[in-house]
Amino acid sequence: MFTAIFGSVEQGIIYAIMALGVYITFRVLDFPDLTVDGSFVTGAATAATMITLGYNPIISTICAALAGFAAGSITGLLHTKAKINSLLSGILMMIALYSINLRIMGLTIDTAVGRPNIPLANSDSLFTAFSEFWGKLGIDKAFNGMLSNMGVEHVPNTWGTVFIMFILTFAIKFVLDWFLKTEIGLAIRATGDNGKMIRSFSANTDTLTILGLGLSNGLVALSGALIAQYGKFADVGMGIGMIVIGLASVIIGEAIFGTKTIARTTFAVIFGAIIYRIVLALALQVEFLDTGDMKLITAVIVVIALVIPTLRAKQKEKSRIAKRRAEHARAVKQEGKRSA
Amino acid sequence: MLKLEGINKIFNEATPDEKIALDNIHLELKTGDFVTVIGSNGAGKSTMMNMISGALTPDLGKIEINGKDVTRLPEHKRSHFIGRVFQDPMAGTAPTMTIEENLAIAYSRNQKRTLRIGVDKKRREFFKESLETLHLNLENRLNAKVGLLSGGERQALSLLMATFTKPNILLLDEHTAALDPSRAELITNLTKQLVEKDKLTTLMVTHNMQQAIDLGNRLIMMDKGQIILEVEPSLKKDLQIDDLMLQFQHIRGEKMVSDRTLLSV
Numbered sequence A: 001m002f003t004a005i006f007g008s009v010e011q012g013i014i015y016a017i018m019a020l021g022v023y024i025t026f027r028v029l030d031f032p033d034l035t036v037d038g039s040f041v042t043g044a045a046t047a048a049t050m051i052t053l054g055y056n057p058i059i060s061t062i063c064a065a066l067a068g069f070a071a072g073s074i075t076g077l078l079h080t081k082a083k084i085n086s087l088l089s090g091i092l093m094m095i096a097l098y099s100i101n102l103r104i105m106g107l108t109i110d111t112a113v114g115r116p117n118i119p120l121a122n123s124d125s126l127f128t129a130f131s132e133f134w135g136k137l138g139i140d141k142a143f144n145g146m147l148s149n150m151g152v153e154h155v156p157n158t159w160g161t162v163f164i165m166f167i168l169t170f171a172i173k174f175v176l177d178w179f180l181k182t183e184i185g186l187a188i189r190a191t192g193d194n195g196k197m198i199r200s201f202s203a204n205t206d207t208l209t210i211l212g213l214g215l216s217n218g219l220v221a222l223s224g225a226l227i228a229q230y231g232k233f234a235d236v237g238m239g240i241g242m243i244v245i246g247l248a249s250v251i252i253g254e255a256i257f258g259t260k261t262i263a264r265t266t267f268a269v270i271f272g273a274i275i276y277r278i279v280l281a282l283a284l285q286v287e288f289l290d291t292g293d294m295k296l297i298t299a300v301i302v303v304i305a306l307v308i309p310t311l312r313a314k315q316k317e318k319s320r321i322a323k324r325r326a327e328h329a330r331a332v333k334q335e336g337k338r339s340a
Numbered sequence B: 001m002l003k004l005e006g007i008n009k010i011f012n013e014a015t016p017d018e019k020i021a022l023d024n025i026h027l028e029l030k031t032g033d034f035v036t037v038i039g040s041n042g043a044g045k046s047t048m049m050n051m052i053s054g055a056l057t058p059d060l061g062k063i064e065i066n067g068k069d070v071t072r073l074p075e076h077k078r079s080h081f082i083g084r085v086f087q088d089p090m091a092g093t094a095p096t097m098t099i100e101e102n103l104a105i106a107y108s109r110n111q112k113r114t115l116r117i118g119v120d121k122k123r124r125e126f127f128k129e130s131l132e133t134l135h136l137n138l139e140n141r142l143n144a145k146v147g148l149l150s151g152g153e154r155q156a157l158s159l160l161m162a163t164f165t166k167p168n169i170l171l172l173d174e175h176t177a178a179l180d181p182s183r184a185e186l187i188t189n190l191t192k193q194l195v196e197k198d199k200l201t202t203l204m205v206t207h208n209m210q211q212a213i214d215l216g217n218r219l220i221m222m223d224k225g226q227i228i229l230e231v232e233p234s235l236k237k238d239l240q241i242d243d244l245m246l247q248f249q250h251i252r253g254e255k256m257v258s259d260r261t262l263l264s265v
């Protein structure tokens, strides 16, 4: 049980970066961008390919994010310049990326142009590089000692991944919070909110949309690159349904933590991603559910997260009206007594 | 300052829906002119405003601002020096953003947007001072989302945002039409105050004849895509509604249409 939840937190905090990307398009830009399913894999494929070819994991990861940025920008160009509907632009880019991702991974072999997956079992990664340094600190021993004392049987291999990912994800969150408050950030938000208005204040909404989509998919690809290094493989199918997972994270987080300010919302999105993973892990502990049911469970979680706030609001309104009625009845009664 | 030369616009040309929206429009505004525009529904007033702002491009003709040909300049570049307030109070502000963030957007209209924080201490002070001139107590609600404001409050804010950076040209298209009479009057007074303060060159469309007569130093009347009457400053002062009605009848040989428009006083 502890292992399952620990693993979910580890994964959740990595997927949270992808969810932040989805937040930028769906919420800030109000652009339903489906590029995500493809660009997530582009990130994974670029990082896995470069690492396999012997590049430094840090450089490989940065290049992966840049590849995602490029993919998102092309979706933006399709929408703003070629005037293709936003959903369709994303879908077109997504399927185009499927082939491109095969080609990227194909760079690691000579026998074919495309390749559907790359194992990274024995390769360096950001995480192996970090764990060398982390191991020397002896923090794992201390934490795991504590856990054993508390009676937990299976202690995690390392706390390093969770640690470094919390730092990285929160660093991205703070930069994003800051960015959305700069002049350019405000203009991007206004583009999603009221395009006509921001154009009348001399902003080029086309450029801003392209920039927003680029940033979003850059984060998605970064998340993909990290997941590939975390899971030690890249696969052309690993992005299927990613957009729904991203949305699930955003919706769950917003439902629980609210959207009062930007800083609050990005916080909500990160924890939404973690909570989603935990719920999924718990659901999979149920006897008759199988890993193949994951997508179905995801869909159900999203539906629940969407329905609950509406139900809660309805319930609140109902009890408010009931209270007013009761008060009114009491007042009428007293009035009657007095006149009698 | 602003010059329209032979502007023509046809919508849906060569289809059954063909509509001549603007028919050879000539208009020149000097710096500091405040021109009110009246005319029946479909006369082409909004189309003319959209030509000036760059939201539409003319089929024929030329538009000059400050002696510079801007006919082909895209909307977002032209809005460096053109401020606009729309009829719909929802249209001029970003509803999910706060009052101060909206003002910050307006503030960086005529400079390049950078990675500078949009609302810093100094700007916040300035925004507060500017909001105080509205007398709507908005200066104490800097962090309220604009979507929560009433139509009148939003329109006042839009007006402030449009005039913030002292644009060369201010375009107002029925910006009081969606408000109840008292709010409309508030916005009208505010318009007068803001325009006078910075001597803004202004073009204001209205369906309220009295408003058209009370405000501004010049008046034009449009019908069927043409400017059919121009009232110059010397005559505008003593203008009466009845004069306008008679003039219209005289020019068009028909009674002025009695839609919501020209009769509302």
Ligand SMILES: Nc1ncnc2c1ncn2[C@@H]1O[C@H](COP(=O)(O)OP(=O)(O)OP(=O)(O)O)[C@@H](O)[C@H]1O
Pocket: B011, B012, B019, B020, B021, B039, B040, B041, B042, B043, B044, B045, B046, B047, B048
């Ligand atoms: N995008 C468009 N496509 C087709 N026809 C249009 C378009 N915009 C305006 N028109 C037509 O052009 C004519 C002029 O419209 P415009 O909006 O300029 O009138 P207006 O004077 O502003 O009228 P109102 O007082 O009702 O606002 C109208 O007949 C209108 O139907």
Ligand SMILES: [Mg+2]
Pocket: B045, B046, B047, B173
């Ligand atoms: Mg109009």
